[in-house]
Structure formats: C-alpha cells, structure tokens
Amino acid sequence: MTIMDRLYKESIAKGPICVGLDTTLKFLPQYLISKDWSDGEKITEFNKKIIDATEDLAATYKVQIACYEALGLDGLSAYSATVKYARNKGKIVIGDVKRGDISSTGDQYAKGHFSGDFEVDIMTVNAYMGEDAVSPYYPYLRDHSKGLFVLQRTSNPSAVDVQNLKVGDQSVYQIMGDNIEKWGKDFMGESGFSAIGAVVGLTRPEEFEAIQDQCPHTFFLVPGYGAQGGTGEDIAEILKRSRCAVVNSSRGLITGHQKAGCEDEGFADYVRKATLAMKEDILQWL
Numbered sequence: 484m485t486i487m488d489r490l491y492k493e494s495i496a497k498g499p500i501c502v503g504l505d506t507t508l509k510f511l512p513q514y515l516i517s518k519d520w521s522d523g524e525k526i527t528e529f530n531k532k533i534i535d536a537t538e539d540l541a542a543t544y545k546v547q548i549a550c551y552e553a554l555g556l557d558g559l560s561a562y563s564a565t566v567k568y569a570r571n572k573g574k575i576v577i578g579d580v581k582r583g584d585i586s587s588t589g590d591q592y593a594k595g596h597f598s599g600d601f602e603v604d605i606m607t608v609n610a611y612m613g614e615d616a617v618s619p620y621y622p623y624l625r626d627h628s629k630g631l632f633v634l635q636r637t638s639n640p641s642a643v644d645v646q647n648l649k650v651g652d653q654s655v656y657q658i659m660g661d662n663i664e665k666w667g668k669d670f671m672g673e674s675g676f677s678a679i680g681a682v683v684g685l686t687r688p689e690e691f692e693a694i695q696d697q698c699p700h701t702f703f704l705v706p707g708y709g710a711q712g713g714t715g716e717d718i719a720e721i722l723k724r725s726r727c728a729v730v731n732s733s734r735g736l737i738t739g740h741q742k743a744g745c746e747d748e749g750f751a752d753y754v755r756k757a758t759l760a761m762k763e764d765i766l767q768w769l
C-alpha cells in the first residue's frame with residue numbers, strides 16, 4: 484500500500500480534512516504564553532493538544548516549516564517534536580517544505596525530510612525546475628512508502644503570473660499536470676492514485692474540475708479553505724466525482740479559540756469545533 488493509498492483511505496474514514504499546523508506565537512493562548520518555557524516548547528505543546536483533540540477528524544496534518552524556521556533552532560526542534568508526535572500516533576504527516584533544486588541538492592532534501600529528525604510521510608515539492616527537482620525523491624517513494632505533493636495550480640493571487648500563461652493551447656499549470664501524471668506512473672497504488680500528488684488551490688473551482696479530468700491518477704492537496712476564502716461548496720463537485728483530495732485549513736482551524744475569546748487550557752476544544760464544522764461543511768454536499 485502506498486502512502487497515497489493510506490491517505491485516500493483516511494480521507495474516506497475520517498473526512499477529507501488536513502489540519503494545517505502553521506503555528507506562530509500569536510496563535511497561542513495566554514496560559515501557554517505565560518509558561519516559563521522556550522517558544523519552541525510552547526508551540527510544541529499547542530500542537531500536541533491540537534493533535535490530541537482532532538486526531539479522529541483529521542485525515543492528515545500539514546506542518547508548515549516556515550513557521551518553525553522563523554524561530555531558529557528552537558523552532559526546528561518544535562517542528563521535529565510535532566511531526567514525531569503525530570507520526571507516533573499513526574497519523575500521516577505532510578511536511579510543507581516546498582523544496583525544489585538541482586538533483587544533487589534534492590538528494591539532500593530527500594534525506595533530510597524522509598529520514599532522521601524531520602522525517603515526514605509526504606513532502607511538498609516545487610517542480611517548476613523540471614523532473615530532476617523531483618527524481619531525487621523516487622527511491623524514497625519506491626522503497627520507503629513516501630509521497631510528494633507537487634505544486635501545480637497554487638492558491639495565491641499571483642499564481643496567474645506564470646502558471647496561467649499559455650504555451651500552445653495549454654496553460655503552464657496544465658502542462659505541470661501532465662508531468663505529474665507521467666512522473667507518477669511508476670508509483671501507482673491500489674486506490675488508483677500515484678504516490679506523486681499535486682497541490683491545487685481551492686480558489687479557482689472551475690479550473691480544478693478541468694484539472695481533475697486531465698489528471699485521473701493524481702491525488703490532490705487543496706489549500707485555500709477558510710482564511711483564503713474557500714468553502715465546502717467550492718470542492719463539492721470534485722469530491723462528488725471522486726474522493727481524490729484532502730482540503731487543508733490552517734489559520735481557520737488553529738485560531739478557533741481566539742474567535743471564542745478562550746485563552747486557557749480548553750483552547751483545543753474550540754479548534755476541534757472548528758475542525759468539525761469544516762468537515763460538516765464539506766461532507767454536506769456529498
């Protein structure tokens with residue numbers, strides 16, 4: 484069974500929810516801020532409590548490494564502790580590291596994020612440098628059941644600057660979709676999806692449906708729900724046709740307690756409530 488088979492199964496069993504741990508200090512409740520701990524330790528505790536409160540609702544967790552890198556070594560310790568905690572609970576963890584470089588450098592990224600202190604199950608990759616930004620990961624997909632989410636059509640407003648340019652009658656992001664399907668052929672799982680998935684933002688639902696038709700063997704990571712404006716209705720048609728995606732929300736979930744004015748140990752109940760509301764908002768259409 485490939486990691487994408489596992490993710491597909493989890494998304495059906497628990498709901499297609501990816502809880503995004505884009506944790507920064509400003510999201511922490513007061514009771515944690517006032518602890519006599521390092522920032523990284525506070526963040527680790529926040530994440531652990533959220534994982535405990537949402538593990539039955541989340542198909543996967545995505546940990547955004549930028550939030551941890553920003554705090555230096557202490558932050559990277561928190562990143563490591565968070566991914567280990569979730570993986571030790573049997574959860575699938577996506578390292579949102581968006582790497583992309585020449586293959587000799589890619590080899591090192593692969594080693595760094597698919598083994599050792601920062602080991603995750605799936606990592607995000609930027610393949611706009613071409614296949615040799617992706618091929619260093621192939622041995623890990625083949626031999627260690629790892630997976631990739633390759634950026635295809637991103638959710639940010641400026642995505643159109645390059646990804647929507649036309650080359651002949653195709654957009655650049657459509658060409659990337661063909662590449663992702665081609666690269667994934669050697670890593671097909673029993674669910675019909677390859678271990679090389681794609682990132683497609685929820686911000687352009689009409690484009691997404693065409694991408695889904697074009698890429699039937701691709702499993703999708705879909706950011707853009709909540710804080711970036713995406714809704715359950717926006718992903719409804721896609722998921723009705725195939726359960727080929729998990730939807731990420733980060734700020735929309737991990738600030739649930741702040742919207743309710745909760746600054747104490749009960750904060751994770753509000754994050755759970757926000758996660759449940761997201762799940763219901765998506766599943767109501769299916």
Ligand SMILES: O=C(O)c1cc(=O)[nH]c(=O)n1[C@@H]1O[C@H](COP(=O)(O)O)[C@@H](O)[C@H]1O
Nearest residue numbers: 547607637638682684706710711732733734
């Ligand atoms: O690769 C990603 O996850 C990603 C791709 C993309 O196109 N847009 C996007 O927002 N993301 C990430 O998804 C998360 C979105 O966070 P929220 O907007 O707070 O839900 C962040 O970690 C982004 O870096």
